[in-house]
Amino acid sequence: MASGDTLDRFKPQDNEPPASNYATRDDRNNHPALDFDAGTNESAVFSGVMPQHYGGGGVTVYIHYAMSTAIANTIDWDAAFERIGDQQQDLDSDGFAAVQSVDNTTVPGTSGLVDIVSIPFTDGAQMDSVAVGEGYRLKITRDAVSDDASGDSELRFVEIRET
């Protein structure tokens, strides 16, 4: 696969919510969405298997979101990978790598418009060394403690591309 090609995609229905501080199910005009509160960091978790055509060039995570009501100020998003792999991760515990972030994005001027932000990960440690054919989890977190956009953000899609 070439740079820029899609490796995986996730929708709100694919969320495997963590036990606490989870993004909650919502819909907007029949568009399924995941609500991330303002003021408290909440997360959504998605599982996948790194496809065989991943070329090892690192990945970029694209987050498609809208704001429930806010039309001003900024939002911060974090993403982190956890390698499940072949006998790499004990399922009884979490092992996410350090988060990578896209911060201080000014939210759309119309609350229903979907903005797309991206977070790059170099191959290796930033991706928790997820390799071709290995299971992994991707955690998406709104860093609401740090950002200042009011109200919920609504996650609509997540895409992982080869960088």
Place this chain on the structure above:
Amino acid sequence: MARDFVRASSQYIWNANAILTGEPLTIACWGNCDNIANGQHAIAITRSASNSGWYILGFGGGAVGDPVQAGAQNDAGSLTGVANSTTGYSQSNWHHACAVFTNTASRHALIDGGSKGTNTTDIVTSPSVNRSSIGARFGSGVNNAYDGSLAEVGVWSVALTDDEVISLAKGFSPPMVRPSNLVFYMPLVRDNDEDIIGGLSYTAVASPTIDAHPRVFYPHSQITIPPIAPSPVKVPVAKIIRSDQVPVHQLQL
């Protein structure tokens, strides 16, 4: 976003059809109940002609220990059987509630996949139900209105097993548990009061509102990964010979 009901305002949603008309059946939902003082009937299958004769999944705030309740009553109102879960709900926290009705003489109530309580009062004849409601028991009048949020309502035409109830309580949405017998599923996301299995559309009364949804796992959506573009394949091209150059004995006629 879940659906939120205020008891004092008698908020509920309803439909002029009974989801099911007899045992076996299972009713389950997630409930975040704000009230530990009153008996509340979160989901009910009732009779329009009377307040007697029903099936309910309740939050028994008026009972000792605030149990989840599975209740059935005959048409005359003379025979009532209510099972109480052996532990109760805590106020303003999400709990999974399940009422399992095996037959007219057996019903179970479970909270968070366990604490199974059983009642074996024989109501003899299943009530002749013909309507359903969420947020209150709506028979000929409104009774035992619910205080708090509800979400992920499922009704099955079987008595789910204990293990299946555990799956629901772990957060798996109703379509992921015994889907072949799921006859009613209303996620209650925002004000979408639609049964997406049986097609029933519910009418809201007194403007119930919305609240944050509980933690639920849904069936994964289909993921389509673009195929790898095929590499060009070199095919040897046969030597082209004009037919007038082929020896006669080699021609295929």
